[in-house]
Amino acid sequence: MSTIFQRKNVIIAVILFAIAFPYLTDNTYYIHIMSLAFIWTIAVYGLNLLAGYTGYLSLAHAGFFAIGAYSIGLLTVKAGLNYWLAFILAILITSFLGLLIGLISLRTKEHFFAIYTLCVGYVIYLVIDKWDSLTGGVRGLIGIPAPANIGPISFQTPVSLYYLILFFMLLAVLVAYRIVNSLTGRTYIAIRNSEELALTMGIDTGKNKLVVFVISTAFAGVAGALYASFIRFIGPEVAYTTVVFDLLTFLLVGGIGTLTGPIVGTLLIVWISQQLQFLQDYRMLIFGPVLTLLVIFYPRGLVGGFYAWKMKREHKRAMKANSAKSSDSAIGAKDQVKEG
Amino acid sequence: MFLETKNLTKRFGGLVAVNSVDFSIEKGKINAIIGPNGAGKSTYFNLISGFYKPTSGQVIFNGQDITKLPPNKVAELGIARTFQSTNLFEQATVLDNVIIGHRLRTNSNLFDAVFRTKRLKREEKMCRDKAMEVLDFVGLTESANQLIGGITQEEKKRAAFALALATDPEIVFLDEPAAGINPDETEGLAILMKKMVDKGITVCLIEHKMSMIMKIADKIMVLNYGEKIAEGTPDEIKNNDAVIKAYLGGSAIA
């Protein structure tokens, strides 16, 4: 039981820190960076459900992120809709397009799926870039409003916007956590392990894959919508493949197929990039090889590596204290599965 | 009739893998399918479990035509199977691997997951209890919390049996269950198969180990080049000329 309380304490401490963060620094730039990192985190959790837990590497997610961003941008700027209505519609539009693309792309597997989604992502980018009359093309879309007030709460200041984004990020983590730790999550993991075996277990793999694909795009849509209202300006480059490669880097460094990996990876990389700002466009000189080396030596990232280390340690301890053997390793194994 | 195939045929291009096979599996018995390598045994399994669609012919289960059903629907009707390579998830525990086996008897969906409904909690417990029950049945209770990667080949076979049993099947198809394990362990699996039959579950297996088949099977079908060349009790098969010829003339069996 002690591990459970420990875990709870860690989570509470982290949330408290996140809440206190704006009061720990008066540098609004740091708050800006943190907000942006949280937005990416939401998208990475979505990607993790699909690529990490179900085993389908989608390279179209920058496209869905952009669809979320452009939907809210167009609905508020051009259609003049109420902000929150536009927000909900943006997520619905993204999910609906996700459903359509998922229906077709999920007929393919492995390499074909990755290539297919890479091309879908590129098509989304091209459409945004070329459809000048709708999207503004390369000039982008400016004047996207900040989130509208909810009752007395206003989101005009960076700090209040930070809290709004934090709220959505925590919500995303909670939803991802609950999905993973449920029969539905186990179903996804079964599909990742072996689709053949999952089918034999009576699992409708087609339906399950479609559902997780749509959920995953919805996460990207939420992130995109928040991004648009946070930065207030978007251009076609949010749909470019480099964005999905960024998301992948965050996921891989933190730990693909783990629950804490996405937030650890995203925060870490965003803050390191911040420190390495002088490198700007050259940061991939470092992150590119990191990505490759991680996949070879630490395929489950920092979090996966940490759990492996912890299990080993617990195993050793269990060997020493022979009497408490079975119960201890059982807890270790359970942790592993929750994360895996 | 419990489960039967009528004129079941599967062609891959010009090759006939299964040719017009009529066979009926006897309920509550151990049925076996034998034959030289490449005789079409695995294809026959894949046709019944819905992985392949037959070129012609039918599969009837409890009076229902299941020929065109996808594998997951076939499983729902109570037909389970194992694979030659167990396909289990090595990095998870035995218990976690087996829990998913009962998923097809549950209804909770994404909504239940996100809101952690009572239904989800009830069904999670149901799956866990089921997993413990079948692990107990196959004799793996002790290893429930070990990783699949850390157990023996024979234990993996048992875990695969448990997974199949967790789907609450009426019949279990076992694809070479004794491949890669020693004679003593084979004996243990034979006992387990008998235990399954005693519990009312029909067994149908493909196997290369003749001594085991002859000892435990109630009914045997022999396939050669996709065609049924004989069926009957072990004694009848042993003395069947066509079978002797197929085995002596064809590739030797392991």
Add this chain to the structure above:
Amino acid sequence: MEILLQQLFNGLTIGSVYALVALGLTLVYGILHIPNFAHGALYMMGGYITLTMMTSYGFHYWLAILVSMLVVGLLGVLMERFIFYPLREAPPIHDKIAAIGILLFLEAFAQFVWGADYQMMTSPYSQVINVLGLTFTLQRILIIVAAIVIMILLYVFLKKTFTGSTIIAMSQDREGANLVGINTHKVAMLTFMISGALAAVAASLAAPINLVFPGMGHLVILKAFVIIILGGMGSIPGAILGGYILGFSESLGATYISNDYKDIIAFVLLIVILSVKPTGLFAKGGH
């Protein structure tokens, strides 16, 4: 009519470049079943190395291309040796991500060394020729001829030499090749060498009519993927045929449909193909 002929000629030019890139990609896929996402970065490196050899070292165009083929081929070998080989038993998602890592690195590297600007490569063959009222630049004719020569050489190598036939044998049956004593590891490295060299020569041929910049490989690699799915993953004739089909569709599409959206043609083609046949046309060895 003249426009049509002109566009067909352009299609032949672009198709030649596509075919060369797709050939390298399909060879690697045939041997290792890896979709090498970093292949576009090899293409880009090929362009820059040729350019540097010409501008900084004053090499002749052809000599520069030769150096570029060697260097990029070696780069391919290094990738095989240090990245794909260690990952051969890993889940399929891993080698794709590893390749993406290399792609990101090489692009950043190119930008770091050569800058983000678009650069011109002046070939010694910029003369314009008039035939039957059509205008061709010599470079475009050169692209077509060179591509065909390279394809013939590759064909002879694969079919008529022992080393070449080991590549074919391995792409048909890896375990079988291993059993008959083929050193599969050497064959894999050789294939990467050829693949890299093909990417380098394709980029060097195309650079004088396009431009050299860090992102020059993006579209090309995506289209090469479309081509090998069109032609059958791992199929050599498929890659060539697919390359020309795409070249023609694009040049005609640009004239008769929309120049803005010509790059979409490939992807629409792919989406249609995979929607109808999820394992690609003429699926060979793909899962």
